[in-house]
Amino acid sequence: METDTICAISTPPGVGAIALIRLSGPAVMNIIQRIFQPARKKTSRFWPTHTVRYGFIVEDNQVVDEVLVTVMRKPRSYTREDMAEIGCHGGYIAARAVTRICLKEGARLASPGEFTRRAFLNGRIDLTQAESVLQIVESKTEQALSLSLDRLRGDLSKTFASFKEETVEILSEIEACLNFPDDYPDPGTERFLQGMRSLLHSATRLKESAEKGRIFVEGVKAAIVGRTNVGKSSLLNALLRQERALVTEIPGTTRDALQETITLKGIPVTIIDTAGWRKARGRIERMGVAKAREWMDRAEVNLLILDASRPLTKSDWQLIDYIRGKRFLLVLNKCDLPVKINRERLSQAIKNELVCISAKTGLGLIELEERLYQLLLGCPASDSVYLNLREQLLLDEIIGETKQAISVLEKGESLEFVTDNLKSVIKALEGLSGETVADEVLNRIFSRFCIGK
Numbered sequence: 001m002e003t004d005t006i007c008a009i010s011t012p013p014g015v016g017a018i019a020l021i022r023l024s025g026p027a028v029m030n031i032i033q034r035i036f037q038p039a040r041k042k043t044s045r046f047w048p049t050h051t052v053r054y055g056f057i058v059e060d061n062q063v064v065d066e067v068l069v070t071v072m073r074k075p076r077s078y079t080r081e082d083m084a085e086i087g088c089h090g091g092y093i094a095a096r097a098v099t100r101i102c103l104k105e106g107a108r109l110a111s112p113g114e115f116t117r118r119a120f121l122n123g124r125i126d127l128t129q130a131e132s133v134l135q136i137v138e139s140k141t142e143q144a145l146s147l148s149l150d151r152l153r154g155d156l157s158k159t160f161a162s163f164k165e166e167t168v169e170i171l172s173e174i175e176a177c178l179n180f181p182d183d184y185p186d187p188g189t190e191r192f193l194q195g196m197r198s199l200l201h202s203a204t205r206l207k208e209s210a211e212k213g214r215i216f217v218e219g220v221k222a223a224i225v226g227r228t229n230v231g232k233s234s235l236l237n238a239l240l241r242q243e244r245a246l247v248t249e250i251p252g253t254t255r256d257a258l259q260e261t262i263t264l265k266g267i268p269v270t271i272i273d274t275a276g277w278r279k280a281r282g283r284i285e286r287m288g289v290a291k292a293r294e295w296m297d298r299a300e301v302n303l304l305i306l307d308a309s310r311p312l313t314k315s316d317w318q319l320i321d322y323i324r325g326k327r328f329l330l331v332l333n334k335c336d337l338p339v340k341i342n343r344e345r346l347s348q349a350i351k352n353e354l355v356c357i358s359a360k361t362g363l364g365l366i367e368l369e370e371r372l373y374q375l376l377l378g379c380p381a382s383d384s385v386y387l388n389l390r391e392q393l394l395l396d397e398i399i400g401e402t403k404q405a406i407s408v409l410e411k412g413e414s415l416e417f418v419t420d421n422l423k424s425v426i427k428a429l430e431g432l433s434g435e436t437v438a439d440e441v442l443n444r445i446f447s448r449f450c451i452g453k
């Protein structure tokens with residue numbers, strides 16, 4: 001157990017109204033008593049937990065800064081240790097001076113994520129919750145924040161805990177049957193199979209929800225592709241509601257790929273405008289077209305733009321063929337002009353619906369956004385969770401091992417052949433909650449935090 005006292009500036013560097021210095025550990029109250037002078041002379045020496053005092057940080061009888069200090073005594077604090085937060089004037093100088101004094105009085109500078117690590121080591125939160133703290137800080141949209149808050153509250157921890165309970169129950173019954181066959185006459189495999197199938201079902205559902213959650217937190221990339229001059233850059237500008245990309249009537253205006261991010265009902269969507277598809281003229285355009293193709297392969301979804309005011313060309317059909325196997329929306333642009341494309345025939349040919357818009361007048365834009373959202377997700381955020389990569393891998397392991405155990409029993413093999421699978425499931429679940437997790441893993445997780453968190 002760590003016993004020293006740590007200290008860090010918890011607010012970001014730079015100029016701001018206030019800066020917050022955080023302390024945690026056994027020496028906190030001593031340090032505060034030595035460096036803090038209350039503004040009111042008659043303040044009692046006993047400082048009740050969760051109260052704020054106004055006064056000064058003093059060094060060699062000199063006032064260093066005017067501050068508000070909050071004290072939170074163990075175990076009712078973030079780390080479950082004694083804690084103090086000193087709110088001093090913003091900017092670099094005051095906060096650094098106060099920190100220097102805390103260090104001089106015996107505190108040590110905290111490493112990244114060390115406060116949260118102590119909260120984890122002292123059992124206040126499990127690893128799933130500790131990692132949600134990082135996600136909260138990194139959230140880019142309100143939905144991402146709300147998913148991370150669900151995790152911090154312990155929703156995901158409870159799910160994993162119930163998985164573990166189920167698995168431990170199955171395993172212990174199986175082991176009892178194997179070790180004491182006299183007391184447990186052959187129970188058959190059916191009830192164990194039922195238990196494992198139910199576990200597999202829940203774990204698979206969690207994986208599906210996590211796929212949705214990932215989109216809300218990490219966002220998706222949508223590439224705008226199409227022949228030259230169909231209005232790709234105009235669409236980027238229309239979606240951004242800002243003149244971001246150059247638009248001209250000259251085919252081949254866009255050469256490099258441009259990206260900007262919008263928020264679509266809580267999903268961060270990075271839109272990539274690409275060079276128009278045609279037999280490229282010159283080296284630079286050729287590079288642009290190659291890049292466009294790369295984006296078409298890399299993006300989670302493609303918006304294929306066609307010019308509705310002209311008959312389809314060979315390039316259009318090439319693109320349609322290229323994109324068939326991917327997730328895409330077919331967008332007919334320039335629908336403010338007389339339409340020269342047979343929509344029914346096209347829609348039958350691609351077996352996909354069309355959206356008609358005008359990037360110029362804004363016609364159909366709302367529908368396009370709605371359809372894009374449906375394509376990306378189709379479900380509200382409430383039934384999604386967020387799992388980071390480490391957790392996704394452990395969940396995959398749980399699903400894989402459970403599937404294997406089920407197939408062993410379905411083949412009519414003996415119970416002893418599934419105990420290893422079940423043990424691996426339990427180990428993965430313990431890795432998720434952090435009950436058994438190697439120090440290197442913890443170091444890696446907490447090193448991604450900022451100092452002071």
Ligand SMILES: Nc1nc2c(ncn2[C@@H]2O[C@H](COP(=O)(O)OP(=O)(O)OP(=O)(O)O)[C@@H](O)[C@H]2O)c(=O)[nH]1
Pocket residue numbers: 226227228229230231232233234235246247248249250251252253254255274275276277333334335336337357358359360361
């Ligand atoms: N009438 C009409 N004109 C449009 C519409 N969208 C774009 N245009 C015009 O079509 C021309 C080409 O638009 P861009 O947005 O530059 O087309 P692009 O697909 O980015 O072209 P490249 O970058 O050359 O591949 C411009 O003159 C636009 O004003 C539309 O919805 N209706």
Ligand SMILES: [Mg+2]
Pocket residue numbers: 232233234245246253254274276
């Ligand atoms: Mg363009």
